[in-house]
Amino acid sequence: MPRKLICTLGKPRERRGADGMRSDLYETAAYSDGRRTSRACVIPLTALVELYRPEEIIVLCTPATEVQQAYELFCEELNELAPKEGRPVPAVRRAPIEIPRDAAGVNSIIQAVMNHVETGDIVHLDVTFGLRAISYLAFLVTSFLENLRGARVERLTYINFEAPGEDAAGQALPPQIMDLPHLLGIPRLLAAGQGLIQRGDIESLARTIQRLQPGALQGDDLEMARETQRRLELLQTRQITSKGRGRGMLCRLQTTFEQLAGEMPLLDPIARQVEALLAPLDPGDGAALNPGHLARLARWYFDHQRPVHALLLMREAIGFLSAEVVLGERYWFENATDEGSESLGQLARRASDRLHAIGQGALGREIVSLAKNLRTRRNPIAHAGIGTHETVRLETIEEFVCRFEAICRELEETGRPE
Numbered sequence: 001m002p003r004k005l006i007c008t009l010g011k012p013r014e015r016r017g018a019d020g021m022r023s024d025l026y027e028t029a030a031y032s033d034g035r036r037t038s039r040a041c042v043i044p045l046t047a048l049v050e051l052y053r054p055e056e057i058i059v060l061c062t063p064a065t066e067v068q069q070a071y072e073l074f075c076e077e078l079n080e081l082a083p084k085e086g087r088p089v090p091a092v093r094r095a096p097i098e099i100p101r102d103a104a105g106v107n108s109i110i111q112a113v114m115n116h117v118e119t120g121d122i123v124h125l126d127v128t129f130g131l132r133a134i135s136y137l138a139f140l141v142t143s144f145l146e147n148l149r150g151a152r153v154e155r156l157t158y159i160n161f162e163a164p165g166e167d168a169a170g171q172a173l174p175p176q177i178m179d180l181p182h183l184l185g186i187p188r189l190l191a192a193g194q195g196l197i198q199r200g201d202i203e204s205l206a207r208t209i210q211r212l213q214p215g216a217l218q219g220d221d222l223e224m225a226r227e228t229q230r231r232l233e234l235l236q237t238r239q240i241t242s243k244g245r246g247r248g249m250l251c252r253l254q255t256t257f258e259q260l261a262g263e264m265p266l267l268d269p270i271a272r273q274v275e276a277l278l279a280p281l282d283p284g285d286g287a288a289l290n291p292g293h294l295a296r297l298a299r300w301y302f303d304h305q306r307p308v309h310a311l312l313l314m315r316e317a318i319g320f321l322s323a324e325v326v327l328g329e330r331y332w333f334e335n336a337t338d339e340g341s342e343s344l345g346q347l348a349r350r351a352s353d354r355l356h357a358i359g360q361g362a363l364g365r366e367i368v369s370l371a372k373n374l375r376t377r378r379n380p381i382a383h384a385g386i387g388t389h390e391t392v393r394l395e396t397i398e399e400f401v402c403r404f405e406a407i408c409r410e411l412e413e414t415g416r417p418e
Contacts, residue, residue, distance in 0.1 A: 001120045001152075005054035005090075006113055007045050009061065009070040010129035026073070031159060033177040039084070043070060044159050046077040048126060048177065049090060052155070056091045058116045060109060062099050106137065113141050119150040128159040142184055156180045185212045186264055193257070193270035196277055200304035203229045205274070206249070209256050216256040217249070224249040228281070235309055237297065238289065240281055250278050291321060291408035298401050307397045308381055314404045315374040319344040322351035322367060325411050345371055363410050370403050 012026040028040040031047035038047035049057065059074070061067050075092055082089040095112040098105040117123060123145060127138050138156060145151040158178045192208035195201035206225035210217050224246055231240045240246065254275050261271035280296035294317045301310035323331040327350060342350075348371035352364030377397070380390045 001122050002056055003052075003054045003122045003124065004056045004058060004117065005045075005048060005052070005124045005126065006058045006060070006116070007048070007126040008129045009043065009045065009059060009067055009074060011066040012042050012070055012073060030174045031177050032174045033179060037174055039081070041077055041081075043074045043077055044128060044175075045074060045126065046081060047159075048124070048157065049078060050081060050085065051177070052124060053087070054090055054124060056093065058093050058095050058113070060095050060097045060112055062097055064099075100137075109137055110141060110144060114144060114149065117145055117149050117151050121145075121149070121151040123151050123153045124155040124157065125153060126157045126159075128157070139184070139187055143187070153184060154181070156184055182263065185260070186267065188212065189257070189260060189264070189267055190270065193267070193274055197270070197273050198305070200232065200277075200300065200306070201229070202232075202253070202278075202281075205257070206253060209253060209260070213256050213260060216259075217252055221249045221252060225253070232281075235312060237294075237313065240297075247282055250282055254278050289317075289320065289324075291325060291411040294321070295405045295408035298404055302398060302401050307394055310401055311374065311378055311381065311392075311397050314400060315344070315371075315378050317404070318367060318371045318374060318407075319347050321408070321411060322347045322371075326351035326354055326367075345375065348372075360414065363407065363414075366403065366407060370400065370407065374400060 026042045028042055029044070030040045031038045031044060031051075033051055036051055038050045041047055041050075048054075057078075059071060061071055071094060078089050078092065093116060095116055097112050098108040100106045100109060125138050125141065130138070142153045142156075145153055156179070158180065160176045160178055162175075188208050189212065192201075192205045195204045203222075203225045206217065206222050210222055228240060228246050228249070230236075257274050258271050261267040277300070280293075280300045294313070298310045298314050298317070301307070301313060320331045322344075323329045345368075348368045352361075352368045355361060355364035355367070377392045377400070381392060385391070
């Protein structure tokens, strides 16, 4: 995976004599990233090449004459640097761009970058001389590279030429190379959090956290997130977070997102939503299906644009709760045969009779009513709308979710009838 530096060039600073007059030479300076200091150079980007060692350099060049002069000086310095470092001169490619005065100029910058980056490339963006729109485009370019090219932007740098101050001995410190990867982390975390909030995308959230906070997740957490996503999509209700591994993964996702949001306070509202949306997937210590867990799952599916999942889950859950919670029987579906099995409607009516006998007739009637409603709305969906003009409205399914939540709350409050 080649490492590529994408940068722009500024005009070299001419050296002035004691009388303040310009000379024929250029100023040189060393630069530091806080850990290492470069050799003195004319073109500041030469310091980036020395310290970070890219294998290829893409220089975005406007037609300005001073930019062409800086490009030639840059190439000269790289040729002088290579033997001192004992390594080959990196490939340097000039990428012509327009001065970004309008949309066409901005587009030329994006296109120039995209033309020089391939899948798997590791990219270092430097915006030191990114005048006008170039600096702002860094985040847009990052999104394009990662989502359309499959590249990875690992570094975003800016050289701070302001007075760097002095060290303890009173010596002037070199200008600082500011490495700002956390700025790239903000849109990534925001996108991953929104993906969970809007679509229930757990796997993308896990991948983003693993990338931004290496070591926060355990060895198989990413695979467990992928498996949890698959189980959610296939309505494998009992197995969504089984055997503790899934529960641990969800806990680490939540904790790490909170830690990252603590470093980036703007993400705190998203962190609170992430916590609220991961919680319904945890069935609790018993890991057994219970009314509260089933109600949270039904709501989770509906809120994450999966109304059909919510409808199918509630239809089956009404039968399950009727048998195991109200009647104290093993749910018949587990050992059902084609002959002699009672329908979900019959099961709901038996549960209703039991509740009526102990003075909870209203709850029993609501169970029977919702079971019937779910069956009639489920049929056109199960047949994919073929051969029927009947439709199911989202508002109707949301109403069913509200009714199902109310039934589950009452069953949790009253417990199993004696």
